[in-house]
Amino acid sequence: xxxxxxxxxxxxxxxxxxxxxxCRASQSVNSWLAWYQQKxxxxxxxxxxxxxxxxxxxTSRFSGSGSGTEFTLxxxxxxxxxxxxxxxQQYKNYPWTFGQGTxxxx
Amino acid sequence: QVQLQQWGAGLLKxxxxxxxxCAVYGGSFSGYYWSWIRQPPGKGLEWIGAIxxxxxxxxxxxxxxxxxxxxxxSKNQFSLRLSSVTAADTAVYYCTRGSLYIPSLDWGQGTxxxxxx
Numbered sequence: 771x772x773x774x775x776x777x778x779x780x781x782x783x784x785x786x787x788x789x790x791x792x793c794r795a796s797q798s799v800n801s802w803l804a805w806y807q808q809k810x811x812x813x814x815x816x817x818x819x820x821x822x823x824x825x826x827x828x829t830s831r832f833s834g835s836g837s838g839t840e841f842t843l844x845x846x847x848x849x850x851x852x853x854x855x856x857x858x859q860q861y862k863n864y865p866w867t868f869g870q871g872t873x874x875x876x
Numbered sequence: 877q878v879q880l881q882q883w884g885a886g887l888l889k890x891x892x893x894x895x896x897x898c899a900v901y902g903g904s905f906s907g908y909y910w911s912w913i914r915q916p917p918g919k920g921l922e923w924i925g926a927i928x929x930x931x932x933x934x935x936x937x938x939x940x941x942x943x944x945x946x947x948x949x950s951k952n953q954f955s956l957r958l959s960s961v962t963a964a965d966t967a968v969y970y971c972t973r974g975s976l977y978i979p980s981l982d983w984g985q986g987t988x989x990x991x992x993x
């Protein structure tokens with residue numbers, strides 16, 4: 771299985787901050803990587819797919835980059851609605867696997 | 877707008893079989909990937925398995941021997957069965973619809989399944 775490791779696990783930030791979350795894969799996943807945002811009690815929502823493509827309707831504050839084994843999700847200017855948990859997921863090989871999550875909190 | 881609505885028993889005893897169904901409203905059933913994902917309370921996401929547009933099913937090896945995923949295209953529904961459940965299977969279970977480029981684009985509302993004697 772491909773292991774996905776996110777860092778940090780928890781991130782304390784303030785409104786207006788630029789935030790970067792890193793996701794590393796144990797082997798290359800090319801660009802087959804997605805990012806999701808999850809708020810408490812809700813289903814996750816896809817933000818980014820194919821490493822850097824923004825899902826329709828997602829604010830341009832969110833951007834993704836990377837390929838191979840190292841990826842980043844950047845929030846350009848953190849807004850109150852962005853406090854949530856973020857997950858990366860590789861879908862190059864089965865079983866598809868998720869990172870452990872990064873909680874963005876105040 | 878596609879909606880996924882899921883249902884199934886929320887409380888099971890150890891050794892029983894978990895059974896969930898997900899109905900797809902407002903969108904095509906063919907040509908997509910249909911997945912099940914779970915999330916234990918307070919923990920991260922775990923991919924259970926998926927069936928793709930050609931009918932090929934893939935499972936998480938950690939669950940493979942206990943999992944069945946099936947599709948009923950006549951009803952626009954797909955289902956999950958997980959046998960011999962234990963407390964470790966307690967989780968919120970989600971059904972999702974995806975494509976080649978977006979593995980889980982649309983999500984069901986989630987079903988909390990608790991395994992307790």
